Amino acid sequence: LSWLGVNLYLFIDTFYWYEEEESFLYTRVILGSTLAWARASAVGLNFNCMLILLPVSRNLISFMRGTSTCFRGPWRRQLDKNLKFHKLVAYGIVINATIHIVAHLFNLEHYHWSQSPEAEGLVAALAKLGDTPNETYLNPIRTFHTNTIAELLTTIAGITGLLISLALILIMTSSTEFIRQVSYELFWYTHHVFIIFFIGLAIHGAGRIVRGQTPESLLLHNITFCRDHLEEWQAQCPVPQFSGKEPSAWKWVLGPMVLYACERIIRFWRFQQEVIITKVVSHPSGVLELCMKKRDFKMAPGQYVLIQCPSISTLEWHPFTLTSAPQEDFFSVHIRAAGDWTEALCKAFGVEGQPLKEPWSLPRLAVDGPFGAALTDVFHYPVSMCIAAGIGVTPFAALLKSIWYQCCEAQTQCKLNKVYFYWICRDPGAFEWFADLLLSLETKMSEQGQAHFLSYHIFLTGWDENQAFHIALHWDENADVITGLRQKTFYGRPNWNHEFQQVAFSHPSSNIGVFFCGPKALSKILQRMCRVYSSADPRGVHFYYNRESF
Numbered sequence: 001l002s003w004l005g006v007n008l009y010l011f012i013d014t015f016y017w018y019e020e021e022e023s024f025l026y027t028r029v030i031l032g033s034t035l036a037w038a039r040a041s042a043v044g045l046n047f048n049c050m051l052i053l054l055p056v057s058r059n060l061i062s063f064m065r066g067t068s069t070c071f072r073g074p075w076r077r078q079l080d081k082n083l084k085f086h087k088l089v090a091y092g093i094v095i096n097a098t099i100h101i102v103a104h105l106f107n108l109e110h111y112h113w114s115q116s117p118e119a120e121g122l123v124a125a126l127a128k129l130g131d132t133p134n135e136t137y138l139n140p141i142r143t144f145h146t147n148t149i150a151e152l153l154t155t156i157a158g159i160t161g162l163l164i165s166l167a168l169i170l171i172m173t174s175s176t177e178f179i180r181q182v183s184y185e186l187f188w189y190t191h192h193v194f195i196i197f198f199i200g201l202a203i204h205g206a207g208r209i210v211r212g213q214t215p216e217s218l219l220l221h222n223i224t225f226c227r228d229h230l231e232e233w234q235a236q237c238p239v240p241q242f243s244g245k246e247p248s249a250w251k252w253v254l255g256p257m258v259l260y261a262c263e264r265i266i267r268f269w270r271f272q273q274e275v276i277i278t279k280v281v282s283h284p285s286g287v288l289e290l291c292m293k294k295r296d297f298k299m300a301p302g303q304y305v306l307i308q309c310p311s312i313s314t315l316e317w318h319p320f321t322l323t324s325a326p327q328e329d330f331f332s333v334h335i336r337a338a339g340d341w342t343e344a345l346c347k348a349f350g351v352e353g354q355p356l357k358e359p360w361s362l363p364r365l366a367v368d369g370p371f372g373a374a375l376t377d378v379f380h381y382p383v384s385m386c387i388a389a390g391i392g393v394t395p396f397a398a399l400l401k402s403i404w405y406q407c408c409e410a411q412t413q414c415k416l417n418k419v420y421f422y423w424i425c426r427d428p429g430a431f432e433w434f435a436d437l438l439l440s441l442e443t444k445m446s447e448q449g450q451a452h453f454l455s456y457h458i459f460l461t462g463w464d465e466n467q468a469f470h471i472a473l474h475w476d477e478n479a480d481v482i483t484g485l486r487q488k489t490f491y492g493r494p495n496w497n498h499e500f501q502q503v504a505f506s507h508p509s510s511n512i513g514v515f516f517c518g519p520k521a522l523s524k525i526l527q528r529m530c531r532v533y534s535s536a537d538p539r540g541v542h543f544y545y546n547r548e549s550f
Contacts, residue, residue, distance in 0.1 A: 002052075003085070007092060010047055015040035020089045023212040024221050025137060026240060031110045035210065038103035044096040046252035049201060051089045053256040055082035057263045058306075062372045079372075080546060090172070097168055102159070105209075108141070108148045115144040125230055129239065138241045140209050140384055158209030160200040184339050188316055191318045198257060201249050206489070208244020210301050217241040267317070271308065271366040278330055280349050280362065286337040287391070288346045289323075291330045294367055299326050301376025301402040302395050302548075303335065306368040312344045321394045321517075321548070322370060325401035331370075375399060375548060379416045381513035385503060385543075387422045387526060389518025395548050396421065396517070403454065404441045420503060421456040422494060440519040458501075496525060500533040504541045512541065517548035 018024055018036040028035055054060065061082055078085075112128035113119060128380040130137025140155075141148060152158035173179070174190040179426045213221070217240050226237035233239060279291035299322055306317040316342060337346045348363045375395050384398050405417065415500075438456060503512065516526050528544035 002525055003088065003172055007047065008046055010043050011040045014043045019135045021212070022223060023215070023218060025213070025227070025228045026122075026242075027210065027212055028133070029122055030108050030114045030126055030139060034103045034106040038100055038107060038210070041096045041099035041103065042249075045093060045100060046201075048089050048092040048195035049198070049249070050252040050256055052086065052093065053260045055086035055089070057260055058371045059263055060259065060368070067174075077139045090484060091176070094168065094172060094184075097165070099308060101165065104161075106153065111141040112144070112146070112148050113141050113145075114139055115141055115277050117144070122227060122230055125233070129242070130238065133240055136211075137428065138211055138240075138242045140211075155209060157204060157209045160204040160207075164197055164200040164204065167193045167200065171197070178243075183315065185313075185341060192315075202253060203247070205245070205249050207246025208247070210504050211242040211244050211371035214243050222257070252307075267306075267368045268369045273367075274472075275365050275367050276364075277362050277365065282350070283334070288335045288347065288349055289332060290335065290349070291324070291332045292365070292367065293330050297367075299324075299331055299332060299370045299372075299398075300372070300376050301325065301398045302378065303372055303398075305310060305331070305370050306397075307333070308366040308368075309345055309347065309348065309363055310366065311363040316341055317368060318342070321375075321398070323401075324406055325398055327402065327405040334391070334394045334397070338391075371437070375515050375517075375546070377546060378419075378513060378515055381511055381544070382415060383418045383420075383507050383510050384416060385422070385514045386419045386515045387424075387518070387522075389424045389516075389522055390426065392517035393423050393425075394546070396423075396515075397434065397437060400437060400441055400454075404437075404444055408448060417453070419454045420499075421454060421500070422459070423456070424459045424461060424522075426461050439452070454523070459492065459494055461491075461493055481550075496529050500529045500543070504533050504543075508541055509539055510541055512543050513546060514543050515546045515548070523547055 015036045018039045019028070019033065024035065061079055111127075114123050119127060127139045129135050129139070141151060154160065154263075170190050170193050174187050178192055180187045213223070217238070220238045221240045222237070224242075227231065229237065273294060276293045277290060278293055279289075281289035281291075283289060302321070304319050304321045306319055308314075308317045309329070320335060322331050323334050324330060324332040335342055335345060337343045375386075375398075378386065378399055386399065388396050400421070441454065514526060514530055516523055527545050527547075530545040534540075534542045
């Protein structure tokens with residue numbers, strides 16, 4: 001809402017300024033209100049271009065998350081919506097750019113018409129200014145027979161405007177959900193056209209096509225009198241002089257561009273740091289586990305890193321959540337083969353039925369991060385609901401490991417005193433790599449007398465007839481046939497109304513953090529559940545929704 005309010009204020013304020021400003025009165029005589037439309041949208045475009053890089057400056061976001069005195073509660077949760085805000089600002093750029101382009105097309109037509117034989121009076125006089133010495137022009141189209149498009153493409157404003165438009169179209173069309181799922185690499189590479197976009201934007205205004213009356217000319221040429229007495233020009237009314245407005249786009253984007261450049265410099269510095277791969281594990285269902293070490297690497301549960309493999313691509317960095325705990329002397333990630341890059345990485349490390357390679361023969365990896373994410377706030381609530389779907393369980397591995405270590409440390413005191421963990425998965429084989437962690441955590445909790453601390457619910461949504469027969473045959477055993485855990489696996493999808501009712505009933509006056517990593521459709525359901533089951537009474541139960549997004 002703040003972003004929308006500033007956009008509306010800038011647009012309306014600029015629009016009325018150009019509609020009323022005396023120095024642009026003669027410009028409005030030729031162009032009409034399309035002048036104000038073009039300039040107001042230009043300011044909106046500059047404002048959004050100033051913001052667009054900030055949400056993807058990961059080190060800045062992590063730094064802001066770390067300043068807890070400034071960012072607490074709802075403000076902290078807003079930082080987790082950085083990519084959503086990035087997309088919102090992108091829509092603002094597209095809307096303002098479209099208005100700007102359409103308005104200038106009308107301006108070109110108005111400039112061209114003012115040179116036609118049909119134009120007369122003040123419009124014709126203003127259009128002809130600049131044909132004689134000691135006059136400055138107002139109309140950049142000098143004759144009626146000029147091809148306006150060809151003339152435009154010989155100017156700085158025209159060339160850079162075309163370049164910016166093509167870059168914006170390429171970036172937006174390759175950023176759709178469909179393209180990102182089909183070819184993430186195409187999205188990644190085309191997104192870097194933003195460099196051309198910003199360079200073109202910075203110099204776009206240098207053409208100074210839209211011109212206004214100079215301050216000196218306004219003192220000598222009284223427009224209130226002279227605009228109605230065209231015959232008095234040269235006598236009582238000196239010929240008005242015009243100049244282009246100083247370019248300002250670079251002032252808007254210089255700061256964010258420098259900040260983003262620093263972001264890339266930090267990434268390059270981290271790229272140079274050595275990453276030692278200590279262990280490679282191939283799990284079922286095409287999941288690769290990498291354990292690594294890096295000097296001065298410090299993390300918190302729920303954080304993520306960006307990984308690059310130069311032998312696959314020298315430009316691509318892909319985000320992966322950390323599955324190790326801060327107490328461990330290494331950090332790890334679990335990677336599922338789900339695209340060209342991840343498939344190439346798994347193949348390079350000897351997964352998918354190939355023999356695992358020796359450590360000395362493994363490809364080099366570069367790691368940038370760690371960066372903060374929504375899950376790092378899980379310890380800030382007395383009660384937390386952690387919900388994962390499929391491979392979305394990886395962020396919670398680090399959390400559960402951290403809980404396990406904290407249980408081992410008797411002196412550790414934590415605000416968090418209850419965790420509800422839900423995992424919805426289609427493939428039974430995907431449970432194998434995670435079941436050992438849950439089993440050790442379950443055992444340790446019982447030994448420490450804290451079995452009540454963690455309640456976990458695993459839901460299997462896919463099985464065949466043979467698996468169903470096997471499950472039914474071993475149903476009465478103490479350990480679950482799928483996971484080996486004491487808690488039996490549920491079959492089918494959770495009834496979220498029932499689950500939220502139960503949690504709300506058990507904790508009637510608590511602030512409950514809901515943390516989710518998984519598909520968008522389920523995210524919308526959980527977000528709605530948080531609203532439905534949060535009490536209107538400030539003293540009642542409140543659910544706060546947080547979604548992993550990177």
